[in-house]
Amino acid sequence: xxxxxxxxxxxxxxxxxxxxxxxxxxxxxxxxxxxxxxxxxxxxxxxxxxxxxxxxxxxxxxxxxxxxxxxxxxxxxxxxxxxxxxxxxxxxxxxxxxxxxxxxxxxxxxxxxxxxxxxxxxxxxxxxxxxxxxxxxxxxxxxxxxxxxxxxxxxxxxxxxxxxxxxxxxxxxxxxxxxxxxxxxxxxxxxxxxxxxxxxxxxxxxxxxxxxxxxxxxxxxxxxxxxxxxxxxxxxxxxxxxxxxxxxxxxxxxxxxxxxxxxxxxxxxxxxxxxxxxxxxxxxxxxxxxxxxxxxxxxxxxxxxxxxxxxxxxxxxxxxxxxxxxxxxxxxxxxxxxxxxxxxxxxxxxxxxxxxxxxxxxxxxxxxxxxxxxxxxxxxxxxxxxxxxxxxxxxxxxxxxxxxxxxxxxxxxxxxxxxxxxxxxxxxxx
Amino acid sequence: xxxxxxxxxxxxxxxxxxxxxxxxxxxxxxxxxxxxxxxxxxxxxxxxxxxxxxxxxxxxxxxxxxxxxxxxxxxxxxxxxxxxxxxxxxxxxxxxxxxxxxxxxxx
Numbered sequence: 036x037x038x039x040x041x042x043x044x045x046x047x048x049x050x051x052x053x054x055x056x057x058x059x060x061x062x063x064x065x066x067x068x069x070x071x072x073x074x075x076x077x078x079x080x081x082x083x084x085x086x087x088x089x090x091x092x093x094x095x096x097x098x099x100x101x102x103x104x105x106x107x108x109x110x111x112x113x114x115x116x117x118x119x120x121x122x123x124x125x126x127x128x129x130x131x132x133x134x135x136x137x138x139x140x141x142x143x144x145x146x147x148x149x150x151x152x153x154x155x156x157x158x159x160x161x162x163x164x165x166x167x168x169x170x171x172x173x174x175x176x177x178x179x180x181x182x183x184x185x186x187x188x189x190x191x192x193x194x195x196x197x198x199x200x201x202x203x204x205x206x207x208x209x210x211x212x213x214x215x216x217x218x219x220x221x222x223x224x225x226x227x228x229x230x231x232x233x234x235x236x237x238x239x240x241x242x243x244x245x246x247x248x249x250x251x252x253x254x255x256x257x258x259x260x261x262x263x264x265x266x267x268x269x270x271x272x273x274x275x276x277x278x279x280x281x282x283x284x285x286x287x288x289x290x291x292x293x294x295x296x297x298x299x300x301x302x303x304x305x306x307x308x309x310x311x312x313x314x315x316x317x318x319x320x321x322x323x324x325x326x327x328x329x330x331x332x333x334x335x336x337x338x339x340x341x342x343x344x345x346x347x348x349x350x351x352x353x354x355x356x357x358x359x360x361x362x363x364x365x366x367x368x369x370x371x372x373x374x375x376x377x378x379x380x381x382x383x384x385x386x387x388x389x390x391x392x393x394x395x396x397x398x399x400x401x402x403x404x405x406x407x408x409x410x411x412x413x414x415x416x417x418x419x420x421x422x423x424x425x426x427x428x429x430x431x432x433x434x435x436x437x438x439x440x441x442x443x444x445x446x447x448x449x450x451x452x453x454x455x456x457x458x459x460x461x462x463x464x465x
Numbered sequence: 466x467x468x469x470x471x472x473x474x475x476x477x478x479x480x481x482x483x484x485x486x487x488x489x490x491x492x493x494x495x496x497x498x499x500x501x502x503x504x505x506x507x508x509x510x511x512x513x514x515x516x517x518x519x520x521x522x523x524x525x526x527x528x529x530x531x532x533x534x535x536x537x538x539x540x541x542x543x544x545x546x547x548x549x550x551x552x553x554x555x556x557x558x559x560x561x562x563x564x565x566x567x568x569x570x571x572x
Contacts (some may be wrong), residue, residue: 125563129506130504163508168532171510171532171535172535172536172538172539173531173535176535201506342572361564371482401541401570401572402572403502403513403571403572405505407504409504409505410505410506411505411506411508413504413505413506413508413510414513415510417511418539
């Protein structure tokens with residue numbers, strides 16, 4: 036490096052000022068067999084053996100088999116192509132011209148309205164810019180961190196009051212992240228329990244592939260509640276501005292329809308994800324005592340453990356795209372209008388990129404994972420998640436309950452594939 | 466057309482010629498230059514296209530915005546007075562033969 040100047044800033048997340056240590060990169064593993072010679076392409080193999088219950092239970096052995104066969108499969112059970120290699124997922128993220136986010140017949144549009152997550156540029160950028168600086172590192176450092184710390188102390192008090200045997204997800208991680216999201220959005224007229232109910236109801240609608248009328252009814256009811264809450268808050272926040280998203284939106288010429296859809300997307304994407312990363316990271320560390328000991332002795336490793344957790348079990352495991360033309364993706368032909376599932380949960384365990392990818396290992400050589408997505412739809416809440424989980428919650432949790440452990444009398448359960456996390460995680464101490 | 470030289474910490478260099486208006490990050494990602502990730506596609510949101518601009522070119526660079534400034538505090542490799550985000554540097558005649566050093570780490 037030709038530069039030798041002293042550091043001029045400190046990252047508000049890791050506190051790091053110097054270059055991080057990394058190991059040499061892993062040797063690449065041989066590419067998988069693709070039955071196409073240069074200039075030709077293959078049709079996607081059909082994975083009729085993949086079932087949704089198997090994916091929900093544990094998708095990772097399925098992804099291993101799929102990646103080894105082809106970067107893309109047609110999966111009848113899911114009614115779309117599933118893209119599982121790192122290279123193919125990365126190519127899609129970087130090319131919104133051929134791989135549109137504006138999916139036809141989108142369940143998310145039906146459940147939440149047409150948010151920025153299902154728009155392409157330039158329309159997407161207008162919505163994205165309307166979120167201003169609320170989610171950016173400067174605002175987090177100056178404003179949100181102290182609020183997160185206060186919310187965290189209350190949530191941890193509640194967990195401790197519940198006593199050994201309490202559930203890490205439902206008695207601590209969920210209320211904590213829901214309360215943070217409530218204030219980030221600006222819902223001073225709702226409770227964190229409302230946020231949890233809204234979020235889950237609309238997420239269930241977004242995933243209602245079975246077209247269950249009861250799921251749609253609950254989702255629609257939650258959507259109406261959010262509309263009413265927004266309608267009430269916008270004039271209040273216009274007169275009493277704060278740092279929240281709704282406060283910023285109250286003074287912008289953004290159509291109400293877009294505000295509603297974007298807030299619903301944020302309620303869906305801003306609660307379960309930090310909740311699940313917090314639980315998955317702590318669960319993984321409690322299962323790997325040597326890594327936990329390292330994190331406790333070096334505070335900078337909280338951020339490393341967080342990133343490894345997002346790689347290992349991406350909280351959003353798959354998101355949709357649609358081809359705008361006939362394309363050849365990593366040697367596989369996809370007709371125009373193909374519905375794709377970009378399987379980040381599989382890409383993040385691609386052995387061509389990550390050595391021993393199935394293991395949780397905070398000491399692995401650092402490589403960019405795809406857990407926050409990439410390109411123009413790169414997760415807008417990335418820095419909020421890093422702050423509330425790795426910077427605020429984890430250090431305080433292990434300091435307050437140094438002997439936290441999984442409850443040996445009651446098994447934890449991890450589940451899901453489009454969204455994956457712990458659904459049950461009893462913990463004990465003392 | 467402007468030429469960008471990316472110098473790696475290993476000593477290796479890559480020269481890329483691009484159209485005016487192309488960002489330094491996009492030029493690197495399109496041409497698979499090692500060490501430039503560009504996760505967020507150029508929105509100044511991820512701090513993974515961090516570069517050190519050689520001093521002889523700093524006067525020609527666009528002014529540092531508040532958004533870029535706060536993001537540069539979040540780079541993995543150390544921030545110095547030469548640090549910029551590649552996505553915020555658009556190629557222009559003034560930067561015709563710019564040389565930047567690529568940090569050893571972006572994530």
